[in-house]
Amino acid sequence: MRSLKLLFFAFLFSTQAFSQSEGEESNTTQNSKKDVPFTIIENGPTYPGCIGTFKERKKCLDLSIRKFIVNNFDSSLIQKLDLPAGKFQFLISFRIKTSGYSETIKIKAPHPDIVKEIERVVSIIPKMKPATQRGKPIAIRYLIPLSFMVE
Numbered sequence: 001m002r003s004l005k006l007l008f009f010a011f012l013f014s015t016q017a018f019s020q021s022e023g024e025e026s027n028t029t030q031n032s033k034k035d036v037p038f039t040i041i042e043n044g045p046t047y048p049g050c051i052g053t054f055k056e057r058k059k060c061l062d063l064s065i066r067k068f069i070v071n072n073f074d075s076s077l078i079q080k081l082d083l084p085a086g087k088f089q090f091l092i093s094f095r096i097k098t099s100g101y102s103e104t105i106k107i108k109a110p111h112p113d114i115v116k117e118i119e120r121v122v123s124i125i126p127k128m129k130p131a132t133q134r135g136k137p138i139a140i141r142y143l144i145p146l147s148f149m150v151e
Contacts, residue, residue, distance in 0.1 A: 043131060047128050073118070095142070
């Protein structure tokens with residue numbers, strides 16, 4: 001059995017977040033013009049245990065979500081799939097809804113079983129305090145690129 005070295009890289013500056021008003025459909029094509037950049041949101045979502053200024057909470061949120069995904073992803077799945085050696089990348093797009101729970105929007109991955117596993121992990125992300133704009137809860141869309149190496 002070939003040696004497997006699984007490395008996850010979460011790129012701090014590659015994470016992108018957008019918000020959508022409550023009640024909008026999650027269809028990316030229809031909503032791309034209505035997305036609000038994370039930087040102008042009054043109060044971003046707060047991951048459990050994150051405190052501080054807006055910037056500190058955003059950094060904590062980014063790191064906490066990446067850590068959660070890496071820690072809860074079943075890495076034995078990669079061995080079972082017998083993927084060829086090399087670097088594989090995937091992109092996770094999900095929303096933190098106005099309820100504070102997350103939902104998968106779209107996942108790009110090299111195998112359908114990896115997509116299913118990422119969907120499972122995203123579905124168990126802990127409930128967060130939702131983002132707000134003008135005092136009303138809004139949904140935030142996140143894009144997280146991750147990579148792994150198979151050797």
